[in-house]
Amino acid sequence: MESRYLTNEYQARNDHEPGYIYLMEAEGYHGLIPGCYLRRCKIGLSRNPQLRLENFHSNQPPCNIKILTTVYVQDMAEVETQLHQQFKKCQVKGLAKSREWFDFNPLQMPMVRYAIAKHDIHIFTFSELPFKLILLCLLGLLSVGVIAGRLTTQPVTPLQEKLKVN
Known part of the structure; x- marks a missing residue:
């Protein structure tokens, strides 16, 4: 050979x-x-x-x-x-x-x-994230949404109505 x-x-x-x-x-x-x-x-x-x-x-x-x-x-x-x-x-x-x-x-x-x-070209997949981290992030986003919703639905005070008119 x-x-x-x-x-x-x-x-x-x-x-x-x-x-x-x-x-x-x-x-x-x-x-x-x-x-x-x-x-x-x-x-x-x-x-x-x-x-x-x-x-x-x-x-x-x-x-x-x-x-x-x-x-x-x-x-x-x-x-x-x-x-x-x-x-x-x-x-x-x-x-x-x-x-x-x-x-x-x-x-x-x-x-x-x-x-x-910094040269790594590893492609990220969600399966690499720990389940608890994903759950914690979702709960954090939900909390932010609830707080933002409450801030936007508060009743208007008389002072705020006066300011709107002017």
């Missing part, structure tokens, strides 16, 4: 298509800079982040890696490039093989999560 790599059938991977952007963390990494605890994280792209994580566990140095967040995007390569550029100052220096690893301090982690989350 002839390999497709030996023939001209091989097609380069196209990352400019829908998929996931993930934020993974190397657990147990304690990058201590005077007064600062750093978290070593990887911002990457994948069509299957869980499979990517399994590949990390079988191919990477002896440290645990966990997925912190994933978002679904229309153009994986474009979003990944934007995020890498945005956090370029946090990039781990000296890694010849990868520029996808970053050291984030505790103040930067919420910014990273927000920057990733």
